Amino acid sequence: MSYPPGYRIERERNRTEKAGDIARAKAIQAAIELFSTSGYNKSSIAEVALRTGLSQSGLLHHFPNKTALLTAVLEQREKEDSEFLFGEGAAPLGWAAFDSLLALVARNSTRPEWIGLFVRISAEATEANHPANQWMLDHYRSTRQWLTQAIEDGKRTGEILPDVPVDAIVRNTIAVLDGLQQQWVAEPDSMSMVAELRVYLDQLRSAWGNPQQ
């Protein structure tokens, strides 16, 4: 029996890559937890390394610099959120889009690190030369695009009234999400993001929903 050429080397590479990937994933997780409470600026890669069980240089073997670590963290967050929201299929449209926001908030209420991460990083990233600045702008733009499309589709199917002020509702909805997260990070036990958001969404529906449907 013979192996295809290069098999041994391939196998070896895969094994080591896998070991490396475990350390990498562990580091990303540690970074998420640290960034979520201390933000990016104030967090040190040494502390991330410590929580990962590596030395600082050991960590920097997996990420060339601090910025690369941040990038990996943001990619992970973006990936998990969009998988939850859109899964395999198409993005929900009409009021269903707003319902899925509620579902996302419900899920994230059980993952405080994720809310903290977003609140801290997106505030820091308003600075033009922050390494997450472009990510933040992209995140807002794509969210606005999706919600705009959702409302337009709702108008088309008739479940949303045609004279709805689309842009304002899109921005206000995002604002409520962000603002509730901010309050929740400050005092998690004093409120339910889901309950508050539901009131807002009911209000939206009663103001702009088609009463015929």
Added chain:
Amino acid sequence: MSYPPGYRIERERNRTEKAGDIARAKAIQAAIELFSTSGYNKSSIAEVALRTGLSQSGLLHHFPNKTALLTAVLEQREKEDSEFLFGEGAAPLGWAAFDSLLALVARNSTRPEWIGLFVRISAEATEANHPANQWMLDHYRSTRQWLTQAIEDGKRTGEILPDVPVDAIVRNTIAVLDGLQQQWVAEPDSMSMVAELRVYLDQLRSAWGNPQQ
């Protein structure tokens, strides 16, 4: 002609205090501008000193440490905001309270540093041992108290429906304010906080306002 005892000394003290106060005020202004773009953690007192026209030690003569500088900045912001909102008289109640929020946002739209300052600091301050943590908690609590009282009073006078979900509306309104500020700091030219907030407030009124009045 004789002077009251200690007059000369008093006069001297006032003169020097005044000179000191000018440097102090200038430093606070410089700190506001720097903190509003870089946040507190990332800003250095050396940079504040530079913009003030002092050396680092010169600045630290007026503020014992960096925290004291932050405190002075926050006191200034709180003072100006509450003077604008409440002035000499009593706090506005009922729907008038929400109108005055709109007026505040309109004014602050012309002072980007103030919005930036709040967005950056309040996000950083969600960390429990951040020097502005208590300030942030107090700020939210007192805002909630005022708005809660405003709605209760509106119910009493009949301009607000009695079955309004008070807590949720208070928190959502604060969330919209904070969230719009966040978006505006990220991209000031892409939106009008006043226009978006007005849509939200109209929605509130149409959902919970008494149609009889």
Added chain:
DNA sequence: GTCTATACCTCGATAGAC
């Protein structure tokens, strides 16, 4: 792939002269 050692920087705060 992980480590130790280290270069180099920035920061907050203090000491002490003027």
Added chain:
DNA sequence: GTCTATCGAGGTATAGAC
């Protein structure tokens, strides 16, 4: 009231051994 000088801590990143 403001300055220069300096200390000590903590940060990112690199060099090089294993």
